[in-house]
Amino acid sequence: xxxxxxxxxxxxxxxxxxxxxxxxxxxxxxxxxxxxxxxxxxxxxxxxxxxxxxxxxxxxxxxxxxxxxxxxxxxxxxxxxxxxxxxxxxxxxxxxxxxxxxxxxxxxxxxxxxxxxxxxxxxxxxxxxxxxxxxxxxxxxxxxxxxxxxxxxxxxxxxxxxxxxxxxxxxxxxxxxxxxxxxxxxxxxxxxxxxxxxxxxxxxxxxxxxxxxxxxxxxxxxxxxxxxxxxxxxxxxxxxxxxxxxxxxxxxxxxxxxxxxxxxxxxxxxxxxxxxxxxxxxxxxxxxxxxxxxxxxxxxxxxxxxxxxxxxxxxxxxxxxxxxxxxxxxxxxxxxxxxxxxxxxxxxxxxxxxxxxxxxxxxxxxxxxxxxxxxxxxxxxxxxxxxxxxxxxxxxxxxxxxxxxxxxxxxxxxxxxxxxxxxxxxxxxxxxxxxxxxxxxxxxxxxxxxxxxxxxxxxxxxxxxxxxxxxxxxxxxxxxxxxxxxxxxxxxxxxxx
Numbered sequence: 001x002x003x004x005x006x007x008x009x010x011x012x013x014x015x016x017x018x019x020x021x022x023x024x025x026x027x028x029x030x031x032x033x034x035x036x037x038x039x040x041x042x043x044x045x046x047x048x049x050x051x052x053x054x055x056x057x058x059x060x061x062x063x064x065x066x067x068x069x070x071x072x073x074x075x076x077x078x079x080x081x082x083x084x085x086x087x088x089x090x091x092x093x094x095x096x097x098x099x100x101x102x103x104x105x106x107x108x109x110x111x112x113x114x115x116x117x118x119x120x121x122x123x124x125x126x127x128x129x130x131x132x133x134x135x136x137x138x139x140x141x142x143x144x145x146x147x148x149x150x151x152x153x154x155x156x157x158x159x160x161x162x163x164x165x166x167x168x169x170x171x172x173x174x175x176x177x178x179x180x181x182x183x184x185x186x187x188x189x190x191x192x193x194x195x196x197x198x199x200x201x202x203x204x205x206x207x208x209x210x211x212x213x214x215x216x217x218x219x220x221x222x223x224x225x226x227x228x229x230x231x232x233x234x235x236x237x238x239x240x241x242x243x244x245x246x247x248x249x250x251x252x253x254x255x256x257x258x259x260x261x262x263x264x265x266x267x268x269x270x271x272x273x274x275x276x277x278x279x280x281x282x283x284x285x286x287x288x289x290x291x292x293x294x295x296x297x298x299x300x301x302x303x304x305x306x307x308x309x310x311x312x313x314x315x316x317x318x319x320x321x322x323x324x325x326x327x328x329x330x331x332x333x334x335x336x337x338x339x340x341x342x343x344x345x346x347x348x349x350x351x352x353x354x355x356x357x358x359x360x361x362x363x364x365x366x367x368x369x370x371x372x373x374x375x376x377x378x379x380x381x382x383x384x385x386x387x388x389x390x391x392x393x394x395x396x397x398x399x400x401x402x403x404x405x406x407x408x409x410x411x412x413x414x415x416x417x418x419x420x421x422x423x424x425x426x427x428x429x430x431x432x433x434x435x436x437x438x439x440x441x442x443x444x445x446x447x448x449x450x451x452x453x454x455x456x457x458x459x460x461x462x463x464x465x466x467x468x469x470x471x472x473x474x475x476x477x478x479x480x481x482x483x484x485x486x487x488x489x490x491x492x493x494x495x496x497x
Contacts, residue, residue, distance in 0.1 A: 002287040004047040004266070006225065007247070011354030012261030012472030013039065014189075015076040015122075015170065016244040018046075018234045019086075023290070025234065026079060026106050027244065028055060028088065029264065032471050033073040034313040037062045038090065040079075040106060044292035046234070046242055046266055051297075051310050055088050055101060055110050064316040066344035068094045070378035071469035073316075076122040076170060076230070082133075087147060089135070091121045098123045098137070100147050116150045118143050126173035126203065134203045136182065138169035142203055160198045160207040162186040163214070170230040173203060179274065182207055183215075185229040189262070189470070192219050193229035195245070197276065216245070216267070216278040225281050226250050227262065233269065233276065238289045241269035243278055249356070251423055252442055257463040259377075259443060260353055261472020300490040303332040311351050313474065315344060315376075322347045332486045334371065334479040341478060342379050342397055350376065350476015353421065355493040356443075360419040360475045363487035371484030373417045375445055376474045381467040383457050385417050385447040388481070394447050394455040398466075406454040414487060419475055420446040421459060422494070 009016070015030040025046055031037040037056035041049040056062040056074065064073050077090035088110070089100045098120075099113035116123065120137030125147065127133050132153075136142045140161030144154035160182055162168035170185040183197040194217030198207035218228045231245035247265045250256035268279040268286070279285065297311060303325055319337060327333045338345035353360075353375075362373055364387060372386035384395045387410060394406040424442040443459030460466060462473060477486050 002291055003284050004287045005284055006265045006281065007249075007263040008047055008244075008266045009041065009049050009264035010260065011263060011352035012474070013264045013352070014246045014262035014470065015230050016246060016264040017076075017078045017172075017232045018244045019079050019081050020234050020237065021081055023237045026086070027264070028077045028079045030076055030470070031056075031074045031313070032071050033064055033068055033316055034471075034474075035059075035062055035064060035315075035317050036310070036313065037064075037074045038077050038088065039310065042106065043294070045290040046236065046244075046288050048292060048294045050294040053107050053310050055108070057108070057110075059317065061101065061110065061113060063092065063095045065095075066316060068316065068344075070380075071471055078124045078172065078232075080125050082125075082127050087125055089116070089123045089125050091123060093121060098135075100125075100150070102147075114147065114150045116145060117152050118145065118156060120156075122169045122171060124172050126175065128175065128203060134173055136171035136173050138167075138171065138184075140168055140171075140184075142173070157204055159200075159203075159205040160209070162196050163209060165192070165194070172232055174233060183231065183233065185231065186214075187217070187219065187229070189229065189246075190227055193217065193227045194219060195229050195231045195278070199274070210275045212275070215276055216243070216281070218247070218281065223282075224249060225265065226256075228265070228281050236288055236290070240288065241271065241276065242288065243267045243269050243276075245281070247281060251356070252460075255465060257443070257460050257465040259459055259463045259473050260356065261464065262470070299492050300488050302330060302488045303486065304330045308332075308349070312349050313351065314348055314476075315346075315379075318349070323349060328485050330487065331365070332477070332489075333483060334477060334486070335483045336369065336479045336481050339480050341374055341376070341382055341384060341480070342402065344379065346478060346480060348374065348376070348476050348478040350374070350474040351489075351491060353473040353475055356421070356423045357494040358421050359490075359492045359494055361490045362417050362477055363414055364417055364477075365414045365485045365487065367482065367484055369479050369482035369484035371477070371479040373419055373447070374476060374478050375419055375447075375462060376476065377462045377464075377467045377471065378469060381462050383445055383447060383462065384478075385419070385449060385454065386480075387415060387417070387449070392449045392454065396457055396461075398461045405457070408449065408452065408454060410449060416450055418446075418448045420448075420494075422446075
C-alpha cells in the first residue's frame with residue numbers, strides 16, 4: 001500500500017484552496033506581502049504538487065505599497081472553476097479589499113481584478129443550480145453577487161458564525177447532494193485552530209451545526225502537527241473525499257515554536273450520516289488511488305532560463321529595472337533600489353524555506369556593489385551575510401536591535417555564500433543532556449563564506465512566536481548598493497538523522 005508524508009506542500013504555504021477539473025487538481029495559497037502573489041500548484045493525485053505559476057504576477061493586479069506592514073496583503077484565496085473558467089477570489093488586506101480574477105487556463109493569463117463590495121476577509125465563491133453566485137466571508141455572512149461586475153445583488157446575510165469560538169473565518173460553501181454545507185475555521189489560526197461545519201437546504205440558511213463539531217482540531221493534544229484548520233474539501237476523481245488544510249510543525253519544549261510558517265497538509269474524509277469525518281492529520285497516511293509523482297524544481301537554479309522560476313518571490317514588488325537575466329548570460333543581476341533590509345523598498349529575490357533542516361548556497365560576484373544572502377521573516381527579523389569592499393560581514397536584526405557579529409576579509413571575485421539550518425528536538429530542561437542547555441538553541445542558523453563558517457545564530461528569533469505575523473522564513477539574494485550578480489542559487493533539504 002502506498003503512503004504519503006505530510007505536509008504535501010512544505011514551508012510558508014498557508015490557507016490552501018483546491019479545485020478539481022477532471023483528473024487534475026489545482027491549489028492556491030496565501031502570499032501576504034510577497035510578489036508575485038498567490039502561488040498556483042498542479043497535481044494529479046493530491047500528494048505530489050508542482051508550482052506552475054502565480055495568479056497575481058503583474059503589478060496592475062497586485063498593489064503592495066511600502067506602507068503595507070508585513071503579513072498584510074493577500075489573504076486566503078479561494079479557487080473555483082465555473083462555466084469553463086477559473087475564478088479566484090481573495091482579499092488584499094491594507095488595500096482595496098476583496099476582488100475576483102478569472103482565466104480560461106490555470107497557467108493564465110489571469111484578468112485584472114474585479115472589486116467586490118463585500119466586507120470581510122477570506123471570501124469564497126459558490127454557484128447554485130440557477131447560476132447565482134454566492135460569496136461567503138469571515139464572520140458568518142453570505143451575499144449573492146455578480147462576479148462579472150462585483151455588484152452585490154442580495155445581502156450580506158448573517159447565516160452561521162460557528163460554535164462560538166473566536167475568529168470564525170475561512171468559510172467555504174459547497175452544494176453536496178441535497179444540502180448546502182458551510183465549513184469554516186474558528187479558534188484562531190494558532191494552537192486553538194479547528195474546523196467546524198453546518199448545513200442547510202439553501203445558501204441563505206437556516207444552518208444546523210454538525211453534532212460533533214469541530215470536525216477537525218489538534219488543540220490540546222500532543223501531536224507533532226498543530227494549528228490544524230483553514231480547510232477546503234475536494235472530491236477525487238475516484239469518488240473519495242479529501243481535505244487540504246494548514247498546520248504547523250512546532251518544535252521545542254515550552255514554548256514551542258515554528259519557523260517554516262503554516263504549511264499545506266492533506267487528510268482523508270469519509271461521510272457518515274450526512275457529515276464529514278476527517279482522518280487524523282498524521283505524518284503518514286494511505287495515499288489516494290492515483291499516484292503521479294511530478295518533477296520537482298532542481299536543487300540548483302543556474303539562471304539560464306528566459307525568466308525567473310515561479311517560486312522566486314520578493315517583498316511587495318519586483319520592479320523590472322531591479323533584476324535581469326539578460327545582462328550577463330547565466331547570471332541573475334540585481335540592481336539596488338533601497339539601501340537597507342530593515343525597511344521596505346530594497347531589492348531581494350528569495351524562496352521559501354520548506355524543510356526544518358536544509359542548506360542554501362549562492363555564488364556571488366559582488367562587483368562594486370553591496371550584496372549578500374538574507375534569512376528573512378520580515379524587515380525587523382532577519383540574519384544576513386553580506387559582501388562589500390573586499391570584506392564579508394554577518395548582521396543580525398532582531399526587533400529594534402541590529403548588530404554586526406563577524407567580519408572577514410575576502411578575495412576579489414566571486415565567492416560562495418552559505419546558510420545552513422539544523423534543528424534539535426528539545427526535551428525537558430531537567431534532562432541530563434537537554435539540547436536546551438547547548439549554545440545556539442534548538443534551531444541553529446549558520447552563515448558562512450567559501451567554506452568558512454562565520455557565525456551560528458539562534459533561529460528562534462526568526463520564528464512566528466518572536467516576530468509575530470502569518471508568514472514563514474524566506475532565504476534570498478539581495479543588493480543594497482550598486483549592482484551584483486549571482487551565478488547560481490542552491491537549496492538542499494538535509495534529512496534528519
